[in-house]
Amino acid sequence: MNENPADLAPELCVLAAAVAGLMAGMFLPRRRQWPVPAVCSAGLVAGLAFAGAAATRPGLMAFDAFSVDAITHVTRITVLGSTLAVVLLAAGRVRGHPRESEHHVLILLSALGTIMLGTSSDLLVLVAAYLLASIPAYALAGFGKDAPGTEAALKYYLMGALLGVLMLGGVTLLSGVGRGTAYPVLRAGLAGAPPAAVAAGLVALLAGLLFKAGAAPGHYWVPDVTEGAPPAVAAFVTTVPKIGAFAALYRFGAETSPDGWAALLAVVAAATMTLGNLAAFGQDNVRRLLAYSTVSQAGYLLVPVAMAGRTDLARPALLYFVAAYAVTNLGAFAVVVAAGRDDLAGYAGLLRASPLLGLSLVVCLLGFVGTPPTAVFVGKVLMFGAALDGDHAWLAVVAAVNTVASVFYYLRWIVPLFRRPAGPPRRARGATALAAAAALLSLALGIAAGAALAA
């Protein structure tokens, strides 16, 4: 039994920063809330430092419910890094907003829930983490208090509540037939349980996690929230909660290995990537296009999840792909924030008007396709390898065909970049720098994949 709170230092840093930010926000004058994002960023940086240090130590289990292992390390670092990027992206936009401090605190709390999703080895903690990750995000989606934002928040909330209740039912069923909620107990318990009950519980549990992951059939909120919420929030909800959801899915699959896991998840993966790609074809709004692109990427990410426990390649594939996806997606959203345009036509001539921004977008979009030497390329190679090694060659072929199909809509966004500029460029230094950093990181992760995988 290990109950040392220091093992959860990164999570505590985020919590402390959130609480400090909330307190500071209550006492600071409305117009001068800049210390709040500073406190939040400091908390995230401290969390990153602790997480990095923890990654060098051997794995352990804390409070019988939190696994501190490779999955946790990658989840922590990716979530903290992505959240930091989102806070920086949002800082300029919400400066002086009446609810500025609330904005940052909600982001931090949702990130905290996401990390817990990825670390929990117990169904009850999983449910608590799900709620913590979701509820702040509902509020964030409607942060703008405008019509599209309200609709997005409502849709997000209703969908999340419905699938969350389903998930709770699934947890009840699984813990009932499995005689426990901790994964090691469930592994033994589920093996002897009635298959029909296990299957029903599994499907219900998946409903909630697939909603968080933005995968079919829980993906209906993705385009509306991405389009309706403020851009920085859209970047957050399409990136960060997914990281935790995929980690949770993988951990559950690998540690309890229920019957039929691979078959069920493989079908969901194939359906998700195909649906996302088909829906992205006709989009003229870049945020909706990115939304459907995240759905299709979720499909690829589900491939290693389906192969959990079947091949040694599944875990590196998932972890690498998740990090690569987060970097690439944040880069693309940073470009959207910097350019300040949502229609495809608004990107005409971007490469001439702002070469750095245009080049970053090209790198990120080609990265989504999986062009070497970007990070997603390595993730995709590992993903294909996992599918073939796990005896799901058909899934690898479906993923390959989907990748080719996805090229079409990413290129639809790239082509206008080379046209003549329509007007003078907007100045958005912070977001531009972030986009360039993400593009560089994507290339670096691709080229230095060896070092990243070894860690």
Next chain:
Amino acid sequence: MLNLVILLPLAVALALPAVPRRAVPWTWIAVSLVDLALVIGMWAAHGTGGGIAYETDVRWIPSVRAGYHVGVDGLSLPLLALTAALFAACAVYSLRQTHRVRGFAILFLFLETVCLGLFAALDLLLFFVFFDLSIVGMYFVILLWGHGDRTRSALVFFLYTFLGSLVLLLGFIGLYLGADPHTFDMVELTRTPPLSGGPAGLTLLAVGIGLGIKTPVVPFHTWLPPAHTDAPAAGSAILAGVMLKMGTYGLIRIAMPMLPDAWRHYALVFLIVGLVGVLYGALVALAQDDLKRLVAYTSVNHMGYIVLALGAAGYATGDADARRLAVTGAVTQMVSHGLVTGALFLLCGVLYDRAGGYDLGRFGGIARGAPVFAALAAVAAFASLGLPGLSGFVAEFQILAGTIGSGTAATAVTGALAVLGILVTAALFLRVLHRAVLGPPGELTPLVTDVRRPELAALVPLLALSLVIGVAPRFLLDTIEPLSAAVVALVGRR
């Protein structure tokens, strides 16, 4: 030295934004000539010895045992030299270009690194990286500097060849998973072929389709005519001269040595696919009125000979000497096709530059106003149809002699039928010369002025090399022969 050869163009491409605008073309030419000189130096130092030289092996992704592993041998060297020569020719040819020169030069230097890297790669993942990047580079060349319906052509090119590359990747992963321990290293995979039986057949199917789309073999060639027609002249020359070789190079370098059982088992498929490519390419080219499409379809024909020869080399029951001859011919054909087709596309570019069209029916009697152009076109056409004394003859003679001579009924029949392809090619090139170069004046003929100095400087070396290979092929064949002996031995393993 090999790393310098590969990375020099990329390094200069990265530095090019800082170069003054007027110096850009000259920098580009200088770099490509330096690179060509370095490749020739490597070839001279390597000589005709077998084995791999200038090897570098750096860990890249150790957890899947993939590395930056490059080296050269008798198969790589001629192709590296061809690549460097064609890129140098394109640099010289583009001296007069005015539209976005800097971007054009950067993209071509990037492509040069990619192509050189591919022919030197000894790691499957590295090979795939270069393979994929070549598609991205060429997509932007067609999209930004092409003409006609370039957006569509570029998109078709990207989607089609990208699908091929992903199928190829699945095949590579199949090889990786079959090896014990898992590895992407080509040298190790060649030493111990990883798969046999059904999985080997499926892997060969994936690798064959992936490389076949790039080659291209019938029926996967449909991306090629629009891409070639709408690309700029230098882009077409690189696409046909260098990038089509990536497919056949992969067949010799990867498919044959790493999947010998499957290759022998399905050799007949490659024979037939090659024969269909030869005949179909020639016949469709005969029916074209658009000069550039015609040249594009002759590429299908010429690449068909290579596939045919490699299929014949898989017939283990055949005569080993003849099979070696076929492989040597195939590699010679790669070099020859690169030089000649590169020159033909640059000549098409001259016509488009002057008259803005490729329609054969609207040209005629060009020889009167542009004698030098006419002479160059005639030499290129004769080289392409395989006239003795030029490189095409050396290559095709060896391919056909090797195929027919390996002595089994299937190779003899397909080889004999493939001879018909030469006849059709001869007919179609004579028809081109007859209609466009000689004959009565056409409506666009007055616009055609003779070749300018940069164009001449780009074209003459390519055709001169073809002539050198045709007259004194010994230096090339001596380099290739140890390699073809090794490939035939590898594919004959049980």
